[in-house]
Amino acid sequence: MTRTKRSFAVALAAGAAAIALGMTGCAPSAGGGSGDSAVLRVWAGSATPINNNFNPFAVDTAVHATFGAIYEPLFFFNQLSADEPMGLIGDSYEYSEDGRTLTVTIKPDLKWNDGEALTAADVAFTFGYGSNKSEQFVSAEAPDDTTVVLTYTEPQFTSASLTLGSTYIIPEHIWADIDDFMAETNPEPVGSGPYKLKSFSDAAYTVEANDEFRDGAPAVEEVQYVGLDSNQSSQDLLTTGKIDWVGQFIANPDAVTGKGNITTMNQQQDPTTITTCANADLGCEGPQTDPAVRQAINVAIDRATIADKAFAGLAGESSPSFTLQPRDEQWLGDPELATSPQTADAAEAGAILEAAGYTKDADGFYGKGGTAFEIDLFSPDGWTDYNDAAKLISEQAAEAGIRINARTVSDAEYWTPIQNGDFQMALYGLTQSLVADPYSNYHEYFAGTSTAKVGEMPLVGQNYSRYTNPIVDAAVLAAGSTQDVAAKQEAYSAIQTEIARDLPYIPVVLNASQSFFNTEKFSGWPTEDDLYAAPLPYLAVANAVVLAHLTPAK
Amino acid sequence: MSFYLRRVAFYLVTLWAAISLNFLLPRLLPGDPAAIMLGKLRRASGGRPLSEETIQAITSILGAGKDMSMWDQYLAYWGRLLQGDLGVSSTRYPATVSDLIAAALPWTITLVGVATVISFMLGIVVGAWVGWRRGTKLDHLVPVTTVFQSIPYFWLALVLVAVFSVQLGWFPIVGGYDVFEFPAGPELSWAFIGSAVYHAILPATTIVISSVGGWLLGMRNMMVSTMSEDYVVTAEAKGLTPRRVRTKYASRNAAIPSLAGFGIALGFVVAGSIVMEQVFSYPGIGKLMIQAVQGLDYALMQGVFLVITLTVLAANFFMDLIYGFIDPRVRHNG
Numbered sequence: 011m012t013r014t015k016r017s018f019a020v021a022l023a024a025g026a027a028a029i030a031l032g033m034t035g036c037a038p039s040a041g042g043g044s045g046d047s048a049v050l051r052v053w054a055g056s057a058t059p060i061n062n063n064f065n066p067f068a069v070d071t072a073v074h075a076t077f078g079a080i081y082e083p084l085f086f087f088n089q090l091s092a093d094e095p096m097g098l099i100g101d102s103y104e105y106s107e108d109g110r111t112l113t114v115t116i117k118p119d120l121k122w123n124d125g126e127a128l129t130a131a132d133v134a135f136t137f138g139y140g141s142n143k144s145e146q147f148v149s150a151e152a153p154d155d156t157t158v159v160l161t162y163t164e165p166q167f168t169s170a171s172l173t174l175g176s177t178y179i180i181p182e183h184i185w186a187d188i189d190d191f192m193a194e195t196n197p198e199p200v201g202s203g204p205y206k207l208k209s210f211s212d213a214a215y216t217v218e219a220n221d222e223f224r225d226g227a228p229a230v231e232e233v234q235y236v237g238l239d240s241n242q243s244s245q246d247l248l249t250t251g252k253i254d255w256v257g258q259f260i261a262n263p264d265a266v267t268g269k270g271n272i273t274t275m276n277q278q279q280d281p282t283t284i285t286t287c288a289n290a291d292l293g294c295e296g297p298q299t300d301p302a303v304r305q306a307i308n309v310a311i312d313r314a315t316i317a318d319k320a321f322a323g324l325a326g327e328s329s330p331s332f333t334l335q336p337r338d339e340q341w342l343g344d345p346e347l348a349t350s351p352q353t354a355d356a357a358e359a360g361a362i363l364e365a366a367g368y369t370k371d372a373d374g375f376y377g378k379g380g381t382a383f384e385i386d387l388f389s390p391d392g393w394t395d396y397n398d399a400a401k402l403i404s405e406q407a408a409e410a411g412i413r414i415n416a417r418t419v420s421d422a423e424y425w426t427p428i429q430n431g432d433f434q435m436a437l438y439g440l441t442q443s444l445v446a447d448p449y450s451n452y453h454e455y456f457a458g459t460s461t462a463k464v465g466e467m468p469l470v471g472q473n474y475s476r477y478t479n480p481i482v483d484a485a486v487l488a489a490g491s492t493q494d495v496a497a498k499q500e501a502y503s504a505i506q507t508e509i510a511r512d513l514p515y516i517p518v519v520l521n522a523s524q525s526f527f528n529t530e531k532f533s534g535w536p537t538e539d540d541l542y543a544a545p546l547p548y549l550a551v552a553n554a555v556v557l558a559h560l561t562p563a564k
Numbered sequence: 565m566s567f568y569l570r571r572v573a574f575y576l577v578t579l580w581a582a583i584s585l586n587f588l589l590p591r592l593l594p595g596d597p598a599a600i601m602l603g604k605l606r607r608a609s610g611g612r613p614l615s616e617e618t619i620q621a622i623t624s625i626l627g628a629g630k631d632m633s634m635w636d637q638y639l640a641y642w643g644r645l646l647q648g649d650l651g652v653s654s655t656r657y658p659a660t661v662s663d664l665i666a667a668a669l670p671w672t673i674t675l676v677g678v679a680t681v682i683s684f685m686l687g688i689v690v691g692a693w694v695g696w697r698r699g700t701k702l703d704h705l706v707p708v709t710t711v712f713q714s715i716p717y718f719w720l721a722l723v724l725v726a727v728f729s730v731q732l733g734w735f736p737i738v739g740g741y742d743v744f745e746f747p748a749g750p751e752l753s754w755a756f757i758g759s760a761v762y763h764a765i766l767p768a769t770t771i772v773i774s775s776v777g778g779w780l781l782g783m784r785n786m787m788v789s790t791m792s793e794d795y796v797v798t799a800e801a802k803g804l805t806p807r808r809v810r811t812k813y814a815s816r817n818a819a820i821p822s823l824a825g826f827g828i829a830l831g832f833v834v835a836g837s838i839v840m841e842q843v844f845s846y847p848g849i850g851k852l853m854i855q856a857v858q859g860l861d862y863a864l865m866q867g868v869f870l871v872i873t874l875t876v877l878a879a880n881f882f883m884d885l886i887y888g889f890i891d892p893r894v895r896h897n898g
Contacts, residue, residue, distance in 0.1 A: 051744070057855060058739075058847050059667060061656050070605045071657055193658055211749025212667060213739055213847060236743055239845040242722070243738045246730045250737070252744070421858055425603040467599065469619075 048562050049216075050532060052255045053244045054235035055548045059212035064199035066178035067140055067191050074547065075217050075235055078554030080123075080201035081178035084114060084133070086551050087171045090277065090541045092337055092446035095170075096555070099128070099179055099202060101156075109165030109491065112173065114158045121222040122181050123206040129155045135182040140191035142177050165491045168453070171445040176550065204228045204558045213237055229561040230532065248272060254528040257546040259395070261322040263524065271530035275538075275545055278326030278520035279334060282396070284387065284403065285438040287431050288514035289476035293464030296434040297383035302366030303412070304513040306376075309362070310410035311403050312354035317519045320398035326520035327352065330510035332440075332455075333448045333502075334520075340495070341448055343503025347510050350517050356410035363411070376411045384413045388427075389437040391418035396437045399518060428474050431464035438474070439521055447498075449489055452505050455515065457486045477514035481505075534560040567888060575881050582873040587641050589869070590862045591634075650870070651863030655855060661867035664852060669834075669871065671740050672848035675764050676837045677830070679771035684826050686772065687779020692815040694780065695787025706784060709777030721770045721843040728766060735766045738845035767844045771837075775829075779822060786818035793817075820891055827883025831876035 054060060054074055063072045066081040084100030103114045120128035130152035136142060137150035137160055148161040160166075166173060181200050188194050199207055205217035205228070216234045219227035236253060238244045241260070247253040248266055260266055263274045286304055287294035297303050308330075317325040329335055331347040342348060360376075368376040375382035387403065389396035400416035407414045414435070427433040443450040453471065454460055458478035460471020468474070482505050489501040509515075525545040527535050536545045536556065543555040602619065632640070644651065650661035694702045712720075729737045736742065741750065741759045750756060790796060791814050799813045800806075838850035845851075849868060856864035 049744075058845060058851070059656070059664065061659065063658075071655075195658060209748040211743070211747070213741075213749065214743040214747055216747045234744070234747055237845075238738055239842060239851060242843075243845050246725065246737045250730060250733065252737070421860075426599045429599050429603050467602065 048231040050230050050233045050255065050557070050560070050562075051253045052233060052235050052547045053247075053253060053258070054214070054237050055257075057239045058237035060210075060215065060235075060237040062195060062197055062210055062212070064196040064207065065191070065194050066180060066196075066201075067194075073215065073235065074553070075205065075207070075215070075233070076199065077178065077550035078203060078552070079205040079217055079233070079557060080199045080203045080207065081180065082201065082203045082554070083175050083177055083551060084116070084179065085174045086543070086555055087175040087445050088541070088543055088552070089279070089442070089444045090337070090544055092340075095175065098551075099133070100174060103170075103174060105167060105493065109167045109493065110162050112160040112162075112166055114160070114174070116156050116158065117224060118156055120202060120224055122200050122202055123220045123222050124181075124200045125222060126181065126183055126200075128179075128181070128202050130158045131155075132182045133158045133179055135186070136177065136179045137173075139180065139185060167493050168447070168449045168490045171443075171450075175444065203554055205233060205554075208232065225558070228558045230557060231562075233557060248526055248528075251528070254531055255526070255545075255547045257523065257525045257548050259324075259522070259524060260526070263526070266526055271528055272526050273529045273535065274524060274526050275536070276324055276522050276524050277544055277546075278324075278522055279442040280521045280523075281328045281332065281440050281442065281515075282325075282399070282518045282521050283328075283438060283440060283515040284435050284518060285428070285475050285515050286435045286513075287433055287464065287474075287476055288512070289461075289478055292431070292461065292476040292478070294431060294476055295464075296385060298385050298434050300366065301512050302362055302368075303383075303385075304516060305511075306359040306362045306410065306412060307403075307407055307414070308513055308516050309351055309355045310359035310412055311406045311516075311518070312352075313350060313518060314352045315354075315406070316399050316402050320402055321395050321519055321522060324522035324524065326522070328517035328520045330513070330517055331448075331506040332451045332509065332515075332517070333506075334442050334446075337446050338448055341446075341499065341502050343499065343506050347506055354406055354409065359410035359412065370411055374411050375408075375413045382413055384415055385434050387414050387416050387435040387437065388419050388424070388433065389416070390421055390424040400437055403518075429467045431462070431466075431474070431476055437518070438515075440472075440515065448502060449486075452482070452486050452502070452509075453490070456482050456505065456509055458483045475514035477509075477512065479508050479512065482508050531563055532560045533563055568885070571881070571884055571888075575877060579873075579877060582877065583642075583645070583870065584638075586866055586869045586873060587638055590860075590865050645870075650867040653856075653861055653864045655859035655861045655864065661863050664864065665849065665867055665871055668847060668849045668852050671846060672834055672837050672841070672850065675740075675767060675846065675848065676771060676833045676840075678764075679768040680775070680829055680833055682768070683772040683775045684779055684822075684829065687776045688783050688815075688819055688822060690776075691780040691783025692787050692810070692818065695784040695791070695818065696810050696814070698784070698788050706777075706781055709780050711777075712773050713775065713777035715774065717770070717774050718839045718843055720774055721767075721840055724766055724770055725843065736763050739763055740847045767840050767846055770840055779825075782822055782825065783818060786821055787814060790814050790818040823890070824883065824887060827879055827887070830883070831879035833879075834875045835872045 060073060061071055064076045064080065065072050066076055082098045084098060085095040085103070086098055087095045097117065099116050099120060101115045101117045103112060105112055114133070116130055116133060122128050134150040134152040137147070137158075144162075146162040146164045146166070148163060150161075151159045153159065160173070179202065184200050197210070204220055204223045206220045208216045208218040214234055214236045216232055218232050219230070221227050238247070241258050244253065244256050244258060245260055245266060248256050251271070266272050267274050284307065286298040287296065288299060288304070290299040313327070317323065317327075327349045329348055330350050331342055333341050335342065335348055363376045368378055369380075371377055371380060371382045373382065377383045387400050389400045391397070397418055404414045404416040424436070428436055428438060440451070440455055455471070455473055455475070456477055456479075457471065457473060460468055461473035461476050461478065462468040464476065485501040485504045489498050492498060523546060525547070527545060529535060536542055542559065543552040545556055547553050648662065650665070653659050653661050653664055656664060690705065694705055725737060729735045741756060741763055745759060746756055796809060796813050799809045834849055837846075837848055838854060840846065841848045841850040842854060849871065852864060853868045855861070856868055
């Protein structure tokens with residue numbers, strides 16, 4: 011017993027010593043090298059352990075600083091405005107008449123962060139390397155140090171934002187020796203962006219100002235990306251001033267901004283939809299394959315209530331045209347399609363179903379031949395806003411006599427059926443086109459070329475509703491091969507009429523994306539009046555544009 | 565001797581069964597990891613068509629073994645295991661599972677291990693004292709600590725963070741060490757060790773608070789029943805000092821059943837830290853497990869389960885041997 015007692019005393023003493031040690035450790039950093047205010051701290055988004063991967067081809071697994079801060083595309087496309095893209099490495103670009111040749115002029119005298127010259131040869135090399143080579147790619151030539159000529163087999167008018175805005179330029183003198191671009195982790199990245207890697211650990215990594223950067227080194231000397239596992243932790247660190255920039259959902263933003271040093275912004279872009287497996291010809295099963303059922307659900311749901319209750323009042327109004335208003339104003343054919351109905355109209359839902367031959371059963375639910383139909387609507391467990399929205403949709407549809415069963419599934423059970431089509435309805439978030447042109451939405455989610463039979467995954471695109479419509483397909487093709495505004499407007503208008511009537515995706519809300527940043531320690535953040543870039547720390551390229559704008563406060 | 569042989573044989577069979585189950589379980593889960601990764605990749609790449617090369621690369625990493633029979637997969641699994649190869653993680657591609665586990669394990673073992681030992685000792689010492697002074701005001705300690713034990717673990721952790729870290733600012737909010745002071749990661753210095761200990765205090769306190777009640781209650785009750793045993797009465801009658809009776813006669817025997825429980829608790833050190841590590845963003849093994857399960861990372865999942873299985877078995881084996889040594893009765897009955 012005495013032995014136990016003694017070791018316990020030792021443990022106690024050790025604990026006390028640890029507390030004492032710790033207390034001194036936590037005292038306000040006494041001029042420790044990395045503790046000064048020039049370091050901006052960002053939530054890296056990812057959970058610890060952070061993956062040591064700076065490969066710009068690993069779009070899903072590379073760390074955030076890879077895109078924009080270290081590797082840059084030619085141009086920056088601001089998804090918040092319809093303005094012309096801003097030149098990064100690139101200076102100007104021009105399409106040939108037929109859209110198959112793209113000539114890009116880059117800025118002169120550029121350098122990589124290892125001091126080597128960045129020339130048009132590097133850019134040409136990049137476009138011919140790895141997954142940058144698309145099927146339509148023919149060649150990339152560099153006739154002189156600042157000119158790149160890209161040639162394709164098909165018109166490329168609609169892919170400017172991909173080619174020029176999200177192809178990350180890599181140095182030929184490094185990547186020429188790398189064969190397996192997918193297995194590369196690139197732990198010592200050489201890029202052209204405003205920052206270069208300083209140190210890396212699996213809990214955090216730091217980038218420092220790049221002295222070779224074309225506009226001179228940025229004013230914020232160091233940016234540290236910290237890995238955190240929960241939204242609560244990052245909210246706590248933000249409130250206590252330990253972290254300066256976060257992009258996450260906080261239901262009561264006032265709790266964080268109350269002290270006045272943290273500012274918040276909320277952009278609504280990406281539509282959340284009830285994605286339906288719509289096409290019986292490709293193998294979809296269930297009542298939702300009947301357009302009348304989808305139209306009835308569309309008017310039966312109360313979007314204002316859903317936005318308010320499930321999305322904490324932060325979500326925006328979505329448009330059945332799948333354009334982003336007011337950014338895409340010129341592409342909206344029918345002003346009626348600017349927004350979906352915001353309140354429920356059970357009577358109209360009933361009228362639509364009755365016109366299509368449905369009748370109510372004894373319990374007041376619609377069906378054919380006396381038995382009410384039931385539709386399954388699923389969302390991933392733990393995505394509380396989605397789960398709540400699904401519950402509300404189920405209740406609101408029941409008011410109109412439509413039986414929708416909301417259920418939640420694990421992440422694994424969510425992705426697989428969505429991709430192979432083995433579902434009836436799912437709450438799913440689409441990605442809004444990054445430029446002020448809805449083309450990528452229509453091509454990605456509505457075109458017949460972007461889908462596959464039920465049981466198979468689409469090889470290209472994300473048309474998970476299996477929607478196919480010859481009018482839409484022809485219009486997508488027409489819009490993609492012209493730069494003529496009137497012709498494009500006409501094509502888009504045709505697409506909008508079709509998809510707003512057929513509703514393979516029933517729009518619910520525009521998702522909120524909130525950002526929080528410390529305006530006391532740093533100035534130069536985007537404001538409502540000057541949205542030069544979206545202030546989201548995880549958004550590729552935009553985050554680097556913001557970083558380069560910031561200056562530490564005195 | 566045959567007692568030890570029997571135990572060893574028993575543990576070998578258990579080990580084989582556990583490893584085989586470990587192979588089987590992830591394969592019974594729904595969902596296709598390749599489909600998940602391709603889906604996420606499509607969304608992440610903002611509409612760029614995935615090249616044939618990329619799709620093939622991913623299906624070959626994650627869908628490997630699709631054409632192999634279950635039996636061949638099982639044999640291949642054992643083959644790799646015996647070479648110490650636990651595979652490549654798909655969510656942390658291309659990091660190897662053994663590297664990820666090697667980085668996480670020390671954190672968990674040190675923190676949860678030390679906290680479990682502290683909690684056990686505290687429970688035994690205080691429990692013995694409370695049992696000795698049964699019927700006095702000290703008995704109130706029992707309901708108080710059991711109330712702490714019944715509070716949901718994650719809730720207690722969240723409350724501690726909210727009060728001591730966010731409100732009072734006494735303790736850090738996340739991590740195993742101060743990532744702001746040590747941006748380059750762990751290093752061997754007193755400052756770093758201090759930082760690590762400081763970051764461990766709140767998580768360790770959570771574990772101790774929520775588990776000490778069980779030890780205390782068990783020890784107190786054993787103490788009470790031991791004290792009515794004949795040998796204790798005899799010792800008291802002989803006129804030994806109360807202190808000697810308490811420590812040498814009563815506590816010693818009363819602690820034996822708790823020791824068996826301690827073996828099991830030690831075994832669950834690695835597995836039992838999941839919630840705590842999630843709340844405190846602590847870089848341990850429990851968090852790896854959550855991530856592996858969420859991302860359907862078969863290789864990582866198997867690696868973590870294997871480590872957990874091995875620690876539980878090893879701890880029990882060890883305690884079995886010790887127990888057989890301290891309490892001769894088990895050797896004859898076992």
